[in-house]
Amino acid sequence: MADRPTSSTSTVRSLALIAVVVVALVAAFAYTAGWLSPGRLTPVKIVNALAPPGGAALGFRRNHAKGICFTGSFESNGAAASVSSAPMLAAGAYPVTGRFNLATPDPKAVDATVRVRGLSLRIVAPVGSEWRTAMISAPFFPVATPQAFYGLLKASANKSDPDAMKQFVAAHPEVAHFGAWAGSAPWTASYAQERYNSLNSFIFTNASGEQHAVRWSFVPAAQPEPVPHDQLQARDPDFLAADIAKRVHDAPQRWTLVVTIANPGDPTADPSQAWPEDRRKVEAGTLVVSTIEPEADGPCRDLNFDPTVLPPGMHVSDDPFPAARSAAYAVSFDRRTAEDKDYPRHPAGGSTP
Numbered sequence: 001m002a003d004r005p006t007s008s009t010s011t012v013r014s015l016a017l018i019a020v021v022v023v024a025l026v027a028a029f030a031y032t033a034g035w036l037s038p039g040r041l042t043p044v045k046i047v048n049a050l051a052p053p054g055g056a057a058l059g060f061r062r063n064h065a066k067g068i069c070f071t072g073s074f075e076s077n078g079a080a081a082s083v084s085s086a087p088m089l090a091a092g093a094y095p096v097t098g099r100f101n102l103a104t105p106d107p108k109a110v111d112a113t114v115r116v117r118g119l120s121l122r123i124v125a126p127v128g129s130e131w132r133t134a135m136i137s138a139p140f141f142p143v144a145t146p147q148a149f150y151g152l153l154k155a156s157a158n159k160s161d162p163d164a165m166k167q168f169v170a171a172h173p174e175v176a177h178f179g180a181w182a183g184s185a186p187w188t189a190s191y192a193q194e195r196y197n198s199l200n201s202f203i204f205t206n207a208s209g210e211q212h213a214v215r216w217s218f219v220p221a222a223q224p225e226p227v228p229h230d231q232l233q234a235r236d237p238d239f240l241a242a243d244i245a246k247r248v249h250d251a252p253q254r255w256t257l258v259v260t261i262a263n264p265g266d267p268t269a270d271p272s273q274a275w276p277e278d279r280r281k282v283e284a285g286t287l288v289v290s291t292i293e294p295e296a297d298g299p300c301r302d303l304n305f306d307p308t309v310l311p312p313g314m315h316v317s318d319d320p321f322p323a324a325r326s327a328a329y330a331v332s333f334d335r336r337t338a339e340d341k342d343y344p345r346h347p348a349g350g351s352t353p
């Protein structure tokens with residue numbers, strides 16, 4: 001029979017075990033924080049890079065900081081049940097909490113200065129599953145990868161090197177494509193007249209287990225009315241919130257959910273490349289925005305529209321953005337909720353309808 005360890009040997013072993021666990025934990029934290037690989041892109045680095053020159057607006061989202069909440073419903077016609085078994089794509093009406101927003105880290109930005117507008121949705125099915133999606137009005141993303149998005153943020157903030165942006169664009173020609181869209185696409189005077197696009201690709205699985213790569217868009221019922229940009233600049237800095245509050249007060253506003261199905265070989269991992277227009281499309285139902293709610297203390301304030309929160313029947317694809325976005329949105333969410341005391345109850349940004 002082997003000797004039983006003395007109590008002092010057993011204490012040393014226990015301490016050694018504790019030390020190993022502590023070192024492993026520290027190493028795991030250091031790895032996660034990026035200390036072991038300073039060149040690696042982390043969500044903290046990308047969120048820090050979003051901050052404007054004067055620093056982030058405390059208590060607010062680190063991007064798309066200006067917006068307004070709403071509630072409504074998604075009225076599914078059941079047509080997309082052939083491509084996805086997601087409960088909210090079966091015929092029926094499902095409650096929605098959402099947010100119209102502007103792609104800027106500045107909650108006080110003047111509406112006419114922000115080219116890209118956003119729509120964020122949380123659609124809830126009775127069984128408890130949710131579909132969260134945050135889309136933008138641009139038809140494609142300015143860059144092909146999360147690393148390039150970080151590079152774009154750094155290059156555009158680098159005022160000490162006038163060539164930084166030129167060099168970045170030369171190495172990433174898709175940015176010029178985006179610039180051409182931004183410079184030529186008509187502006188509208190209303191969130192209600194915008195089409196909002198997922199840009200990222202996802203996988204839909206139907207009840208038979210068949211899979212399709214998809215993107216989706218919410219297409220407005222309101223006809224887009226182009227407005228010259230200089231006329232928008234002459235309007236109130238917060239005209240978008242006032243406009244959507246008035247429209248929804250007068251009548252619910254509607255968008256059709258259009259699911260676009262990829263052909264084999266379509267670029268699913270690169271949101272800077274739009275798919276050809278002739279791809280199969282399914283009109284899945286109608287988003288009905290029935291009540292505008294204030295942003296300050298409104299129902300969307302403490303929501304994280306993380307694009308990886310998906311119901312059964314929907315999954316992420318090989319597109320690297322949703323995972324990168326999920327990690328960055330969590331950092332932003334943690335920061336802004338921890339800064340609650342800094343969040344003005346009635347911000348000057350005019351977010352109250």
Ligand code: HEM
Pocket residue numbers: 046047050060061062063064067099101118119120134135136141145146149197198199200271303304305321324325328329332333336
């Ligand atoms: C790596 C790329 C991206 C990064 C790092 C990023 C970062 C962020 C961050 C930090 C927020 C604030 C989240 C919060 O506090 O809840 C945000 C919000 C948002 N982003 Fe992104 N984003 C990226 C790509 C995209 C793309 C591809 C789209 C659209 C297709 C998009 C659309 C939006 C929208 C609509 C919001 C507002 C969400 C809300 O209302 O809470 N973003 N983004």
